[in-house]
Amino acid sequence: MSGAFELPGPIAAFIADHHVMALATTRNHRPYQCSVYYVPIPDEAALLFMSAEQTRHVQELRANPHVAGAIHVEPERVANIQGVQLTGTVVCLGQLTAMENSDSSFNMNSVFNIEVATNSEYYSEIDSAFEQRTFNETEALEKASLYLDRFPEGRRIGGSLFQLRLDWIKYTDNRIRFGFKQIWQREGT
């Protein structure tokens, strides 16, 4: 919520203009990739995404929360390249139970069976990247609402809601000028 976590305008605008990110995890010196629908969290330099627990990328990020992301356009000409590369760490906010009837009245507490994550789930020998912060239920529900307002289909599909805390971002925009890059790094990282 601190202003120190605000992203530079062009980076924030590019991230807000898109909604699909390539997300990389790693295990045993091998990277893995998936694509996720994301929603930026205002003023936190963080993104929300939802994924199923049984997927390989969720299993990998539960063992090692370090991830990297790429968001880009796909222009024919190099002169029109725009994209973001980013790194950060992931924490789970809770599980959202799939709803059979998406028309039912919306009540966060009853609709979503959120089990707020405890730190012990994230212990790993990798390093200390597992976020020490504990999310309270109110915050988790607010963030679930933020995500599901943008992607209502998530209510029907269900899954785990993750928060990706961004530590580093490189923004490339050749339309500004060839080779234009802007780098943001979280203070203290």
Next chain:
Amino acid sequence: MSGAFELPGPIAAFIADHHVMALATTRNHRPYQCSVYYVPIPDEAALLFMSAEQTRHVQELRANPHVAGAIHVEPERVANIQGVQLTGTVVCLGQLTAMENSDSSFNMNSVFNIEVATNSEYYSEIDSAFEQRTFNETEALEKASLYLDRFPEGRRIGGSLFQLRLDWIKYTDNRIRFGFKQIWQREGT
């Protein structure tokens, strides 16, 4: 070269229809991402891409050739998701010197100062993923031509030409039906 390396039709078609891939490398248990312009190599289940030597992703893949890729569209609705996730290993085919005058007559041998890679450059303690195969100059030049015919701007920019040998691909296409997936794996991997 071998029919065993042919990709299933829908996967090959999707890869051919696109040209920008999110490419993930990894070092010290941290994944990294970049975006590259790729060209499929017919009948080899492999992709070509060009990158500058000084980039972080090239430094990382020279230390560990295991990479993962994601190619996707960015639809608003989950029902229109299409994308490929892939893993494989990378080998360098050579360096392409940037041309100042892209209108000069095209002569592979004189235009491109290709230094065919030797295996010793790729030694690593990671594992035996470093491809043992040596590329001869004719093959490297043919592949450089394949890449540069598709992306002529590479002649002006220069860089190292890499071949990504695909080992595993998962293709998702919700337009066929929700949750449709097709998996391809290289024989013997």
